[in-house]
Amino acid sequence: NAGVxxxxxxxxxxxxxxxxxxxxxxxxxxxxxxxxxxxGMGLRLIHYSVGEGxxxxxxxxxxxxxxxxxxxxxxxxxESAAPSQTSVYFCASSYLQPQNTEAFFGQGTRLTVV
Amino acid sequence: xxxxxxxxxxxxxxxxxISILNCDYTNSMFDYFLWYKKYPAEGPTFLISISxxxxxxxxxxxxxxxxxxxxxxxxxxxxxxxxxxAVYFCAASSPNYKLSFGAGTTVTVRA
Numbered sequence: 001n002a003g004v005x006x007x008x009x010x011x012x013x014x015x016x017x018x019x020x021x022x023x024x025x026x027x028x029x030x031x032x033x034x035x036x037x038x039x040g041m042g043l044r045l046i047h048y049s050v051g052e053g054x055x056x057x058x059x060x061x062x063x064x065x066x067x068x069x070x071x072x073x074x075x076x077x078x079e080s081a082a083p084s085q086t087s088v089y090f091c092a093s094s095y096l097q098p099q100n101t102e103a104f105f106g107q108g109t110r111l112t113v114v
Numbered sequence: 115x116x117x118x119x120x121x122x123x124x125x126x127x128x129x130x131x132i133s134i135l136n137c138d139y140t141n142s143m144f145d146y147f148l149w150y151k152k153y154p155a156e157g158p159t160f161l162i163s164i165s166x167x168x169x170x171x172x173x174x175x176x177x178x179x180x181x182x183x184x185x186x187x188x189x190x191x192x193x194x195x196x197x198x199x200a201v202y203f204c205a206a207s208s209p210n211y212k213l214s215f216g217a218g219t220t221v222t223v224r225a
Contacts (some may be wrong), residue, residue: 004157033213040123042116042203043158043215058212090157102148103213105157 002026006091006106013081013113019075024090029108031094032074033058033103034066036087049074071097081113117141118206120216128224133191135219137204140185144206144214147180149189152201152218161202162189194223 007022011098030051035043045058047066055066061083065077074093078085086091088110094103119138127133137147145166146150150158164171164178164187177190178220191198 004151014171035215040217042118042120042217043205045212045214048212092157102160102163105150105159107157 004093004104004106006089006109007108009107010093010095010110011112013078013111015081015083015113017081018077018079019081019111020078021089021091023074023093023106023112025072025074025083025091025093025104027093027104028071029093029095030071031096031103032068032082033092033094034064034074034076035090035092037108038087046076046089061086081111083113085111086113087111102111116214116216117144118204118214118216118221120204122219123217123223124220126222126224127194127198130193133189133198133221133223135189135191135202135204135221137187137189138185139187139206141206141208142185143160144174145209146207147178147187148205148207148213149176149178150203150205150215152203157208158203181217191221192223196223196225199223 004025033048034046049068050096052071067075088108091106148163149161151161152158162176180187201218203218
């Protein structure tokens with residue numbers, strides 16, 4: 001069972017470059033999320049989606065865009081990377097609202113912006 | 115402004131003893147609380163949850179206690195085992211589908 005798969009696992013970007021992080025889940029989950037983890041800050045929600053074709057802003061959406069064209073995929077884009085976006089990014093998905101069912105996380109993408 | 119706070123960044127406990135992890139929150143709209151466990155180079159995995167209408171939930175060695183009046187919850191691990199060494203995140207869910215996480219507590223279980 002693949003669960004939640006994130007691509008790539010590591011990436012180094014130069015300031016101003018763009019990239020897309022891909023999240024794919026094979027559990028037919030409705031809800032998908034993108035978080036970033038920084039030291040001492042825990043996991044902060046960037047954007048989320050409650051179904052195919054829908055997206056919404058989380059706590060720290062600036063500098064990121066997302067798309068959910070297919071139910072199983074949730075893409076996170078950085079149009080012009082900045083050093084402040086150096087972080088570990090986690091994608092998660094859940095079948096129902098995450099309060100009464102667990103969210104499944106991918107293994108993370110470690111992004112460094114130089 | 116973090117709505118979920120874990121004020122102890124680390125905890126060291128001897129194998130076989132109890133581990134107690136604490137979490138405080140500020141948003142009274144939170145209706146579910148969850149604990150996630152994370153090993154290095156892996157994503158967080160769900161551990162246990164509790165509804166805001168309950169004050170205790172138990173699952174094997176793990177028990178979560180909720181004190182709504184104090185906006186405080188805790189996770190008890192009894193007995194602690196070496197495989198419990200990990201980072202533990204407290205999370206809270208609001209009705210608009212968002213999960214808010216604390217900064218995490220690193221637990222080290224000593225043999």
